[in-house]
Amino acid sequence: MTVTPNQPYYRVEQIARFLHDFPHIDFKFESVNSSFDLQRNDYKESIIFLAAIPVAFCVLVFLLTFACLCFHCCCKDRPTKRHKTTCTRCVLGLFIILAIGSIAVGFFGNEEGNKGVQSTIDAIQNTNDTLSGSLDTLKALDGIADNITSIWVDALKQVINDHLKTNVTVQNEVLKLVEDIRSHSSQVRGDLQDIQNKVNKINLDPILEKTGQAENYRWIGTISMLCWEMLVLVVYIIASLKKSKYCIIWGLAPGVMSLLLAWASTGVYLGGSVAVSDFCMNPDAFIISQLEQKVSPAVIQSYVQCKNQTDPQTFSQALRDALMYVQKANETLDDILSKTAKYNISKYLEAPVRALREGLREANANVISLSNTVYCGQIHTNYVKALHGICNRALVGMSLVLLVLPILGLSLMFVQCLAPRIWLLLSRQKEIKEVDVRDPFLPRPPNYNGYGTITEERTPLQSPPDFRNDGDIMTRSARSVSDDSPPPAFDEIDLPYYPGSFVEQYSRLGTFPQTERRNY
Secondary structure, eight states: OOOOTTOOOOOOOHHHHHHHTSOOBOTTSOBOOOSOOTTOHHHHHHHHHHHHHHHHHHHHHHHHHHHHHHIIIIISOOOSSOOOOHHHHHHHHHHHHHHHHHHHHHHHHHHHHHHHHHHHHHHHHHHHHHHHHHHHHHHHHHHHHHHIIIIIHHHHHHHHHHHOOSOHHHHHHHHHHHHHHHHHHHHHHHHHHHHHHHHHTOOOHHHHHHHHHHHHHHHHHHHHHHHHHHHHHHHHHHHHHHTOHHHHHHHHHHHHHHHHHHHHHHHHHHHHHHHHHHHHHSHHHHHHHHHTTTSOHHHHHHHHHOSSTTOSHHHHHHHHHHHHHHHHHHHHHHHHHHHHGGGTOHHHHHHHHHHHHHHHHHHHHHHHHHHHHHSHHHHHHHHHHHHIIIIIIIHHHHHHHHHHHHHHHHHHHHHHHHHHHHHHHHTSOOOOOOOOTTOTTSOOOOOOSBTTBOOSOOOOOOOOOOOOSHHHHOSSOOOOOOTTSOOOOOOTTTOSSOTTHHHHHHHHHSSOOOOOOOOO
16 A cells, blocks of 8 residues: 555554465365455355364364263263362363463453454444535535526626616626626536535445444354353352362253354354455455446545545546636626726625625635545545554454464363263262271160061160279289280180170160179
């Protein structure tokens, strides 16, 4: 794009060059021209082909995830020993954190893309307002020229015919000057009519409407998709922290949908980003090709390139001619006043002359205002702003979303594979531990006399006897043990109340043995 000093210009970003270099292959697996043109079927096929690549990968990932789920839930034997889930849950948490970080970057990229598109819409709206203002000015000039030629000139001519009858020569000269004013006004009207016909063919309202609708769908769809992914990850976080197999089950089914959404969105953003980058590589050619059937290509090229501040030349020449004819009309009116000054008819000429002066003054102001809006400077500035919005800011935002969506999809794939493993470890029944039935501090079950029935109530607990020393428990005196004798032994028949007998009786009958104090 050719630029002049102090003029805004558009520069192609590196990200646009990178995406533009992606191979463009149609459904016949043949390379096609990468120039942006939605009217060509082969170009549309190449964009659809690029968008289908992540979707095909999504199908493969889905099959792998389904196989992983079946392996953990159906094929693999249950573990016989208890295993800790800490390591698996930590790995799951790392992938969840990575996915959440990707979602955060996706939100930022989505907002950047929205701001860029809104900037483009504002620039297009400003251009549309400029064109609408130019049409209003042209209509006002057409009305002024019509009033000059049909009303005010006729009124001036009527005054000359009524009050210059004595001097036919002067009357004819003045009438000729009046006709010159009519001719100049008609010339102004004709010059501006050509501009009006060309400007009136440029209608940017459909572009504004389609761009706004597409951006609304893109922004809302991306926000909804990212929020859904975040909700699924929150369910997995709760399941991991609470070790809840029910939360894991609730996360598995939505997780499959999240995988589909992530990779489908990747395909949409890949195709859209490549198409936008193709447009941004040479936007001038596409704009000229779209408008050349309505407006002269030279006029459109003057606006998109704006090599000179007075472009387009066809409009500038018409405006210069219009200003010249307005100036000539003013000079002709001055000649009329000078030629009729000595005939004392100024009071009759005052009203039509004042109307003509006012009309010519308004025409001159409108032509100058029209030149400021029709010249390429203002419209070219809006054009460059629109390109900066869509090709710089919006494309960068879309590229960020395109970058994080595959990361999000891969993270969800690993989460979907790890979640069934945790569910399998958490879903096992608790192991039965061996208990030492001789432990006196464990609670004892009630006594049963038959199978499945309880015939008598358990004897209430009695206060344990007060054993203050070994003599209260031992019923015999301890034998003296020599150094060479074996360990002492005792006879349960002779010693009915031996140490631990009260525990056995409590286990059998629920009562404690009654001891008798014996003196030896």
